[in-house]
Amino acid sequence: MIKKINIWYLxxxxxxxVVAIPILVIFxxxxxxxxxxxxxxxxxxxxxxxxxxxxxxxxxxxLTSVIGIVCSYLISFYDFIGVNFFKWALILSxxxxxxxxxxxxxxxxxxxxxxYSILKGIFGEANYNLYIPKPDGILGAIIALSFSIFGYVYxxxxxxxxxxxxxxxxxxKNLGFSxxxxxxxxxxxxxxxxxxxxxxxxxxxxxxxFGSVSFFGVSTLTTxxxxxxxxxxxxxxxxxxxxxxxxxxxxxxxxxxISRKKAQYHSPTKDSFEIKNKxxxxxxxxxFAFIFCFFIFFISFxxxxxxxxxxxxxFPKYLFELNLINLISNTLILVFFSCCLLITFxxxxxxxxxxxxSKFLQSLTTFSISGYxxxxxxxxxxxxxxxxxxxxxxxxxxxxxxKSLFIGTIFGLIIVYFIRFYSLANNGIKSGYLKxxxxxxxxxxxxxxxxxxxxxxxxxxxxxxxxxxxxxxLLIEIVKELPITLIxxxxxxxxxxxxxxxxxxxxxxxxxAAPAIILxxxxxxxxxxxxxxxxxxxx
Amino acid sequence: MxxxxxxxxxxFFFPNFTFANELNIFTSRHYxxxxxxxxxxTSITGIKINIISGEDAALEKRxxxxxKDTKADLYITADxxxxxxxxKKGMFQNSISPIIKAKVPENFRSDNWTGIAKRARxxxxxxxxxxxxxxxxxxxxDLSKPNWKNRITIRQSNSIYNQSLVASLISNNGIAKTEEWxxxxxxxxxxxxxxxxxxxxLAVASGEADLAxxxxxxxxxxxxxxxxxxxxxxxxxxxxxxPNQNDRGAHMNISGAGVLKTSKNHENAIKLxxxxxxxxxxxxxxxxxxxxxIVENIEPNKLIKNTSLGNxxxxxxxxxxxEYSIFQExxxxxxxxxxxx
Numbered sequence: 001m002i003k004k005i006n007i008w009y010l011x012x013x014x015x016x017x018v019v020a021i022p023i024l025v026i027f028x029x030x031x032x033x034x035x036x037x038x039x040x041x042x043x044x045x046x047x048x049x050x051x052x053x054x055x056x057x058x059x060x061x062x063l064t065s066v067i068g069i070v071c072s073y074l075i076s077f078y079d080f081i082g083v084n085f086f087k088w089a090l091i092l093s094x095x096x097x098x099x100x101x102x103x104x105x106x107x108x109x110x111x112x113x114x115x116y117s118i119l120k121g122i123f124g125e126a127n128y129n130l131y132i133p134k135p136d137g138i139l140g141a142i143i144a145l146s147f148s149i150f151g152y153v154y155x156x157x158x159x160x161x162x163x164x165x166x167x168x169x170x171x172x173k174n175l176g177f178s179x180x181x182x183x184x185x186x187x188x189x190x191x192x193x194x195x196x197x198x199x200x201x202x203x204x205x206x207x208x209x210f211g212s213v214s215f216f217g218v219s220t221l222t223t224x225x226x227x228x229x230x231x232x233x234x235x236x237x238x239x240x241x242x243x244x245x246x247x248x249x250x251x252x253x254x255x256x257x258i259s260r261k262k263a264q265y266h267s268p269t270k271d272s273f274e275i276k277n278k279x280x281x282x283x284x285x286x287x288f289a290f291i292f293c294f295f296i297f298f299i300s301f302x303x304x305x306x307x308x309x310x311x312x313x314x315f316p317k318y319l320f321e322l323n324l325i326n327l328i329s330n331t332l333i334l335v336f337f338s339c340c341l342l343i344t345f346x347x348x349x350x351x352x353x354x355x356x357x358s359k360f361l362q363s364l365t366t367f368s369i370s371g372y373x374x375x376x377x378x379x380x381x382x383x384x385x386x387x388x389x390x391x392x393x394x395x396x397x398x399x400x401x402x403k404s405l406f407i408g409t410i411f412g413l414i415i416v417y418f419i420r421f422y423s424l425a426n427n428g429i430k431s432g433y434l435k436x437x438x439x440x441x442x443x444x445x446x447x448x449x450x451x452x453x454x455x456x457x458x459x460x461x462x463x464x465x466x467x468x469x470x471x472x473x474l475l476i477e478i479v480k481e482l483p484i485t486l487i488x489x490x491x492x493x494x495x496x497x498x499x500x501x502x503x504x505x506x507x508x509x510x511x512x513a514a515p516a517i518i519l520x521x522x523x524x525x526x527x528x529x530x531x532x533x534x535x536x537x538x539x
Numbered sequence: 540m541x542x543x544x545x546x547x548x549x550x551f552f553f554p555n556f557t558f559a560n561e562l563n564i565f566t567s568r569h570y571x572x573x574x575x576x577x578x579x580x581t582s583i584t585g586i587k588i589n590i591i592s593g594e595d596a597a598l599e600k601r602x603x604x605x606x607k608d609t610k611a612d613l614y615i616t617a618d619x620x621x622x623x624x625x626x627k628k629g630m631f632q633n634s635i636s637p638i639i640k641a642k643v644p645e646n647f648r649s650d651n652w653t654g655i656a657k658r659a660r661x662x663x664x665x666x667x668x669x670x671x672x673x674x675x676x677x678x679x680x681d682l683s684k685p686n687w688k689n690r691i692t693i694r695q696s697n698s699i700y701n702q703s704l705v706a707s708l709i710s711n712n713g714i715a716k717t718e719e720w721x722x723x724x725x726x727x728x729x730x731x732x733x734x735x736x737x738x739x740x741l742a743v744a745s746g747e748a749d750l751a752x753x754x755x756x757x758x759x760x761x762x763x764x765x766x767x768x769x770x771x772x773x774x775x776x777x778x779x780x781x782p783n784q785n786d787r788g789a790h791m792n793i794s795g796a797g798v799l800k801t802s803k804n805h806e807n808a809i810k811l812x813x814x815x816x817x818x819x820x821x822x823x824x825x826x827x828x829x830x831x832x833i834v835e836n837i838e839p840n841k842l843i844k845n846t847s848l849g850n851x852x853x854x855x856x857x858x859x860x861x862e863y864s865i866f867q868e869x870x871x872x873x874x875x876x877x878x879x880x
Binding site for chain 1: 731745
């Protein structure tokens with residue numbers, strides 16, 4: 001045991017503890033005292049929160065799995081009009097944050113909204129409002145979330161489909177299975193681990209979503225924790241809700257872990273190959289495949305983009321008012337320093353895990369994924385509480401003031417980003433490491449390579465692609481990030497997301513469109529640069 | 540060279556130092572027009588203003604957690620109840636200077652915070668579906684009567700404006716009567732509570748409901764054309780109505796501000812508050828946000844003046860807005876118990 005405690009072990013341990021801060025805080029009593037708060041209503045609240053979270057989770061997971069699996073199945077196995085376009089175009093949905101999707105959805109369908117204007121433009125004056133569907137409440141939240149995050153299922157399932165050994169498909173043919181039977185009996189079960197991995201990411205995004213559910217006024221566990229803790233200082237309720245949220249998260253983690261273990265089973269080699277002979281579709285079948293993919297592409301990406309573009313066109317002054325240089329440099333600063341920190345520690349922790357082979361460390365790292373499933377705003381407040389607690393209880397006598405270093409500074413903001421996105425960086429690098437066989441390390445040691453040299457000369461070249469991919473993913477996430485930036489930022493510091501929020505909260509979505517559209521375009525460009533990469537490399 | 544680099548890096552990452560002549564504002568108001576006012580203030584006084592804007596509850600939590608080390612000098616937010624609750628936690632200091640006292644009616648301030656602009660939460664109805672008998676002399680209290688069944692629309696109970704409205708009813712009529720009122724009122728909803736205040740007005744325009752309760756500036760925003768032509772037209776289909784004109788007046792609320800107890804620049808903060816109450820600033824606010832001026836004898840926005848939203852209605856000056864914070868919690872309890880989503 002003592003032998004194991006070396007620098008790697010320690011650094012991995014420290015990272016895990018830092019990332020676990022929010023969960024520890026939510027569960028401990030850094031909270032203020034509870035006021036005399038509505039005991040009568042607590043029970044009904046609790047049931048509502050859990051029920052809504054469940055419905056939301058089930059709704060989003062069902063919708064994303066249908067969209068994601070059908071799209072990637074069509075694109076991986078068939079050749080139809082536009083298939084090469086949809087292959088990458090469907091990933092563009094990652095550029096749309098769920099909150100911007102919610103704004104678009106509500107603005108389009110509301111009374112006298114965009115849908116009404118379109119109908120009026122075509123058919124003339126009449127009261128169309130009563131015939132326009134209103135995706136409100138939990139339905140609106142399910143739609144907004146599903147279309148902005150189905151990409152996880154689409155990408156991961158697609159990879160699995162494309163890398164599936166041709167043998168499996170041939171096997172189906174040889175057994176005389178119909179296409180349908182081959183799909184359900186062979187292809188789908190073989191892709192299950194990837195689907196589960198995609199869905200667990202979807203589930204965590206759903207649980208941590210605060211923007212869309214609060215926009216649509218749905219009370220979920222996360223809005224419940226927020227209200228109980230931040231608005232009402234109700235420690236008991238906040239703790240109880242956190243407990244339920246944790247049960248959800250751990251259930252998902254276990255699911256994800258199981259799927260990951262299986263994934264290793266299924267694709268032991270990296271030298272898989274693209275399916276060589278895609279089935280060519282003709283006539284109505286081709287049309288159907290095209291229409292389905294186009295529909296999803298349109299709804300997930302073009303719809304919010306057009307809605308934002310329409311407003312920017314109607315009210316261009318908001319675009320000209322943006323201080324682009326300032327906003328872009330702020331964004332780049334955040335991206336640059338967060339990436340440096342996250343990549344460095346991601347590598348450190350993975351490398352540490354690799355050489356120590358400690359089970360304990362590995363489970364600690366798994367635990368750190370929770371940062372991804374806790375809403376950003378709760379995470380940020382938990383961090384602030386933790387720093388205050390440290391400052392007031394441990395450091396008071398020593399005359400340090402760590403608060404002004406760690407709260408309301410770019411440094412503090414980046415630390416919370418670190419907690420939030422660590423699992424993304426860590427898992428991205430881990431997937432790169434999984435491809436490097438342990439025997440390579442051993443051969444290197446036999447050749448007299450030091451650990452550092454092994455890392456520099458052997459690991460790093462292998463990891464280059466994964467690191468690049470992680471940087472792009474982080475960039476997209478940080479450009480979109482809203483709640484943490486909003487509460488942790490220093491004075492006079494704005495990003496595209498915070499400007500969009502500011503206008504949206506004045507009920508001027510028209511003005512929010514300009515920053516939103518730039519945010520979407522920046523993310524889209526980076527997705528396009530890496531789309532080939534995302535589709536081919538990551539497993 | 541190296542030292543300069545290190546120091547500039549340090550300043551960049553931890554730009555959290557206070558300089559002599561400045562003022563740090565935490566605000567949940569995001570109006571561009573507010574920022575223009577701050578810039579004007581800086582050009583007159585030389586006091587540099589730093590801003591963090593965000594969601595009210597989260598901002599409050601941050602200031603509370605930062606405690607004595609918070610850099611915030613002034614907190615600006617909407618809703619008197621919210622200001623009152625924040626004050627109850629001991630976060631504000633007495634910041635009511637003689638000038639503020641003279642300009643802001645007593646009803647719209649407490650010892651520790653003051654209103655800077657007003658808004659009324661009133662009725663919007665469809666003239667073709669609500670008879671003149673029904674609307675005549677209408678009071679908030681009447682909206683629980685069975686003749687309004689399935690006709691009213693209002694946003695969710697978690698809206699702080701609704702909590703303040705019900706709190707003002709408790710303050711005037713007592714808990715038992717208000718409970719009875721809320722129970723009847725909720726039965727009259729035309730649809731499940733959803734959307735913001737503008738959504739309520741639009742629901743009346745589209746025929747989903749006959750009567751909505753909403754804040755006045757949402758209506759003015761639609762009339763201004765900033766929400767597009769169709770919504771401008773929709774607004775014209777709806778008529779604003781000020782309730783309780785024969786007794787205490789229409790329910791009023793404020794945008795307001797208080798100086799933090801721990802403020803290191805409290806004189807600057809008071810200077811800004813006084814600046815916000817000057818004639819020019821008040822006109823600037825009402826012309827851009829469509830709120831009502833808090834200082835008397837200031838003309839409201841032309842758009843408001845030219846409609847029936849104008850200044851000549853009876854405002855509830857009997858219920859001090861600081862009472863909202865006393866009854867908000869009780870109000871929410873009644874609303875939830877009545878099934879107000």
